Amino acid sequence: MAMLTTSVGRAAASPVSAGEATGLLLYRNYLAYRRAWYIFVSGFLEPVFYLFSIGVGVGQLISGFEFNGQTIPYAEFVAPGMLAASAMNGSLLDSTFNFFFKLKYNKLFDQMLATPLTTMDIARGELSWSLLRGGIYSAAFLIVMVAMGLVSSWWALLVVPATLLIGLAFGGVCMALTTYMRSWQDFEFVTLATLPMFLFSATFFPITAFPTAVRWIVELTPLYRGVVLCRELTTGALSWGSVASVVYLVAMGLVGLMIVRRRLDKLLLT
Amino acid sequence: MADSSTQVGPPTNVLAGAARLFDYWAIAYKRTWKGSAISSFVTPLLYILAMGVLLGGFIKGDPSKLEGATSYLSFVAPGMVAAQAMTTVFGEVTYPVMGMIKWHKTYFSMIATPLGVPEVILSHLAFVLFRVATTSAVFIAVMACFGVFSSVPGVIAAFFVQLLIGLAFATPLYAFSAGLKDESAFSLVFRLGMIPLFLFSGAFFPVSNLNAVMESLARVTPLWHGVDLTRMLTLGVVDWSMVAVHVAYLGVLALAGWLWAVRRLGRRMVL
Numbered sequence: 001m002a003m004l005t006t007s008v009g010r011a012a013a014s015p016v017s018a019g020e021a022t023g024l025l026l027y028r029n030y031l032a033y034r035r036a037w038y039i040f041v042s043g044f045l046e047p048v049f050y051l052f053s054i055g056v057g058v059g060q061l062i063s064g065f066e067f068n069g070q071t072i073p074y075a076e077f078v079a080p081g082m083l084a085a086s087a088m089n090g091s092l093l094d095s096t097f098n099f100f101f102k103l104k105y106n107k108l109f110d111q112m113l114a115t116p117l118t119t120m121d122i123a124r125g126e127l128s129w130s131l132l133r134g135g136i137y138s139a140a141f142l143i144v145m146v147a148m149g150l151v152s153s154w155w156a157l158l159v160v161p162a163t164l165l166i167g168l169a170f171g172g173v174c175m176a177l178t179t180y181m182r183s184w185q186d187f188e189f190v191t192l193a194t195l196p197m198f199l200f201s202a203t204f205f206p207i208t209a210f211p212t213a214v215r216w217i218v219e220l221t222p223l224y225r226g227v228v229l230c231r232e233l234t235t236g237a238l239s240w241g242s243v244a245s246v247v248y249l250v251a252m253g254l255v256g257l258m259i260v261r262r263r264l265d266k267l268l269l270t
Numbered sequence: 271m272a273d274s275s276t277q278v279g280p281p282t283n284v285l286a287g288a289a290r291l292f293d294y295w296a297i298a299y300k301r302t303w304k305g306s307a308i309s310s311f312v313t314p315l316l317y318i319l320a321m322g323v324l325l326g327g328f329i330k331g332d333p334s335k336l337e338g339a340t341s342y343l344s345f346v347a348p349g350m351v352a353a354q355a356m357t358t359v360f361g362e363v364t365y366p367v368m369g370m371i372k373w374h375k376t377y378f379s380m381i382a383t384p385l386g387v388p389e390v391i392l393s394h395l396a397f398v399l400f401r402v403a404t405t406s407a408v409f410i411a412v413m414a415c416f417g418v419f420s421s422v423p424g425v426i427a428a429f430f431v432q433l434l435i436g437l438a439f440a441t442p443l444y445a446f447s448a449g450l451k452d453e454s455a456f457s458l459v460f461r462l463g464m465i466p467l468f469l470f471s472g473a474f475f476p477v478s479n480l481n482a483v484m485e486s487l488a489r490v491t492p493l494w495h496g497v498d499l500t501r502m503l504t505l506g507v508v509d510w511s512m513v514a515v516h517v518a519y520l521g522v523l524a525l526a527g528w529l530w531a532v533r534r535l536g537r538r539m540v541l
Contacts, residue, residue: 036454042457046461046465049466051467054469054474056479057475057479058325058329061330062329184305188308191309192308196316200320204320204321205324205328226323248453
């Protein structure tokens with residue numbers, strides 16, 4: 001009896017560590033997705049379809065683009081753009097719709113907080129899950145790119161971590177925004193911000209298509225930083241700009257994460 | 271429709287019955303139209319700007335490579351109009367149909383009146399067609415400002431073609447949704463149905479750019495028939511025998527879908 005009370009006391013006194021909590025949440029999401037594996041798998045196909053359609057189909061109409069002084073075929077230009085954009089879209093799904101549903105409708109986070117988990121554990125765990133998912137998709141897409149001969153540098157191996165940074169940045173900020181959403185209709189505003197980024201962040205055509213003033217705005221968007229970073233890695237043309245992109249994306253993700261924790265405190269613990 | 275509340279007794283035919291349900295759809299849409307505004311109007315315009323104007327600036331306007339179009343913008347615009355008619359239908363005839371049956375059970379209250387399954391389907395499809403008509407009209411009007419259409423009659427004909435495309439997708443998809451027990455299949459319908467159709471049915475590039483197998487596959491999809499029909503009309507390069515093939519294909523699809531939908535929803539709701 002004495003032994004039991006001390007172990008219970010010890011467990012209550014020391015809640016799970018950050019690593020354990022993240023692991024638990026990853027395992028929970030794995031269990032939840034196990035029966036809907038086809039949704040998980042089909043998510044990978046979307047950027048591949050875009051690559052084949054735009055890169056190969058439309059690519060036959062375009063001679064190619066100049067990137068960092070070298071002319072590259074259109075498919076090679078578009079592929080890293082699709083990869084970065086799908087990293088954004090992938091993390092968006094988990095951090096907006098799915099997060100909102102868990103927060104508001106099935107009250108999943110309320111239940112988690114009834115255990116030794118903290119709001120920071122939830123924010124970190126949910127973000128880690130969407131990063132894991134995005135990383136798997138990116139790695140698979142990279143294999144497709146290599147098979148199609150669209151990769152010309154060993155730096156491309158770093159593309160998977162680069163897409164994780166994109167996922168971190170968008171996941172963190174979008175989760176933070178989701179905590180302010182009132183209803184499903186509000187998500188139209190997310191689309192209103194992300195769709196122009198998807199279409200105009202030098203994904204489909206080079207930034208030289210814009211007048212200078214617009215160009216500056218585009219260069220400041222997070223997706224543009226991500227697209228250029230991925231393209232620099234797959235073509236092997238790294239620069240100091242790549243470092244700036246990395247710092248930008250990490251900072252954005254961490255700020256988002258801090259806001260999520262504070263907002264969850266406010267929404268669920270008061 | 272204002273006098274529908276003063277009518278007494280059961281409606282005399284299916285059309286009159288479906289018209290009575292129009293009030294339901296009008297009131298519901300009056301409350302939710304804002305949410306659909308961004309996806310219906312802003313999305314296609316952004317696509318046109320990005321793909322047609324900006325990406326198109328890098329593409330040589332060679333009519334022999336662009337099915338007769340003199341610029342990529344005038345090639346891609348009709349494709350996008352037709353693709354938009356399709357995506358509108360996918361949005362309206364998947365989750366909403368399941369909602370009416372399974373989640374909100376609105377259909378059950380509808381058929382608890384003298385109205386039957388055909389009336390319920392007809393009025394729902396009329397609403398879907400209304401959505402297709404408004405989004406296509408706005409889209410076509412904006413595209414006209416870019417000067418990509420060759421003649422006024424061609425543009426008007428292209429508008430009515432959008433209704434036919436809408437119907438050809440709406441009835442079979444409706445039938446599919448009406449019998450579905452679980453919504454998780456819809457994400458596959460979007461990812462393996464709508465997106466490949468959107469990307470490979472000749473909206474963005476001539477299907478002859480695909481390899482032989484893929485090309486013949488693309489040519490049997492309903493969206494390709496719709497895209498080709500719309501493009502012929504807006505460019506003014508009309509091959510009437512192909513028009514007949516396209517119209518017949520889409521018409522048969524719409525009719526077969528309708529018969530299937532009545533059967534499938536009837537089994538679900540009545541038996």
